[in-house]
Amino acid sequence: MYDLIVIGGGPAGLTATIYALRKRLNVLLITKDLGGKTNFRLQLPEIEHHLVINGEEVISQFVNEIEYLDFARVMDKVEKVDRTHDGYRVSTRSEKEYSARTVIFASGANAQRLNVPGEKEYMMRGLCYSAVSYAPLFIDREVVVIGDTGLALRASAELSRIARKVTQVAPTHGELDTPLGQRLLQSPNFTVMEGFHAERVLGDDYARTLIVKKGPDVRELHAAAFFVELDLIPNSGAVSALVECDSKGRIKIDARNRTTAPGLFAAGDVTDAFAEQVLIAIGEGAKAALAAYEYLLEQPAEHPVVHGERPY
Numbered sequence: 001m002y003d004l005i006v007i008g009g010g011p012a013g014l015t016a017t018i019y020a021l022r023k024r025l026n027v028l029l030i031t032k033d034l035g036g037k038t039n040f041r042l043q044l045p046e047i048e049h050h051l052v053i054n055g056e057e058v059i060s061q062f063v064n065e066i067e068y069l070d071f072a073r074v075m076d077k078v079e080k081v082d083r084t085h086d087g088y089r090v091s092t093r094s095e096k097e098y099s100a101r102t103v104i105f106a107s108g109a110n111a112q113r114l115n116v117p118g119e120k121e122y123m124m125r126g127l128c129y130s131a132v133s134y135a136p137l138f139i140d141r142e143v144v145v146i147g148d149t150g151l152a153l154r155a156s157a158e159l160s161r162i163a164r165k166v167t168q169v170a171p172t173h174g175e176l177d178t179p180l181g182q183r184l185l186q187s188p189n190f191t192v193m194e195g196f197h198a199e200r201v202l203g204d205d206y207a208r209t210l211i212v213k214k215g216p217d218v219r220e221l222h223a224a225a226f227f228v229e230l231d232l233i234p235n236s237g238a239v240s241a242l243v244e245c246d247s248k249g250r251i252k253i254d255a256r257n258r259t260t261a262p263g264l265f266a267a268g269d270v271t272d273a274f275a276e277q278v279l280i281a282i283g284e285g286a287k288a289a290l291a292a293y294e295y296l297l298e299q300p301a302e303h304p305v306v307h308g309e310r311p312y
């Protein structure tokens with residue numbers, strides 16, 4: 001039985017694993033990949049180097065370490081986590097089962113896709129899924145934001161501070177009546193195309209044009225980048241029967257990354273913690289590992305934390 005199983009090898013899960021190894025916990029990382037969403041990088045014409053934090057570089061050190069420590073990782077998909085009398089049982093797609101006294105769930109969240117022709121070709125080539133990461137690149141440019149939730153409004157608000165023109169393609173009225181929506185509507189460089197849907201992405205090496213449609217009204221929008229800002233879908237399914245989630249399916253955690261299930265911690269984009277960013281996920285992963293460690297220290301003497309079992 002492990003002291004700790006970490007599920008998910010993105011910034012949150014990798015950091016939690018490394019931190020737990022440093023604490024000499026008997027830890028296993030189970031993940032579908034190493035690096036998570038830091039494996040995506042936005043490419044833009046005429047912008048070779050940019051100032052956003054390059055998540056891949058920050059996290060690649062941890063990936064190297066985990067690749068070397070092959071005893072501490074299993075590449076597999078977790079299907080289910082169940083409660084047992086002394087901890088948790090983790091079942092995977094390849095029909096393996098692993099037991100641990102504690103679990104850190106760090107499976108991230110997926111960006112919703114537009115599912116229109118051209119999206120696959122131009123994904124991360126001018127078609128971007130994280131305005132909070134890339135908005136600062138668009139000084140004095142024209143950009144398009146697609147979406148009608150609070151996420152899209154926040155993207156438009158951030159972009160409208162620096163871009164020359166922001167056009168929001170909003171299928172519904174959405175949250176435009178909120179204070180943020182009302183403030184945006186007063187911005188001289190902001191236009192909303194209410195009732196329009198994205199139909200197709202066109203371009204050359206990069207996305208250059210978005211075709212949008214409202215009934216018979218079909219228009220072409222040209223921009224330096226197109227931000228798909230639809231709500232993220234948290235990968236919380238494997239534990240959703242065990243823990244409390246918010247209305248968006250994100251796992252509710254407290255300041256110590258505790259979920260409502262004792263010994264089950266969560267970190268990163270799968271949780272309701274503020275903001276989806278690499279540095280935040282790293283901090284949340286470290287916090288979760290420390291919280292799990294302290295939880296183990298408090299367990300009765302028949303389940304002591306075993307130090308130094310690993311050749312690390």
Ligand SMILES: Cc1cc2nc3c(=O)[nH]c(=O)nc-3n(C[C@H](O)[C@H](O)[C@H](O)COP(=O)(O)OP(=O)(O)OC[C@H]3O[C@@H](n4cnc5c(N)ncnc54)[C@H](O)[C@@H]3O)c2cc1C
Binds near residue numbers: 010031108270275
């Ligand atoms: C396109 C894009 C670009 C971005 N660019 C930036 C940027 O430049 N700077 C920045 O700070 N942030 C950026 N972000 C946000 C940042 O990538 C995320 O906030 C961060 O990666 C979250 O880390 P995480 O560990 O919580 O989740 P993720 O990075 O999503 O990692 C989740 C991990 O869990 C694994 N997993 C999922 N389900 C299972 C399962 N059932 N079983 C086993 N493993 C599972 C996945 O394979 C993955 O390894 C970007 C996001 C996107 C979508």
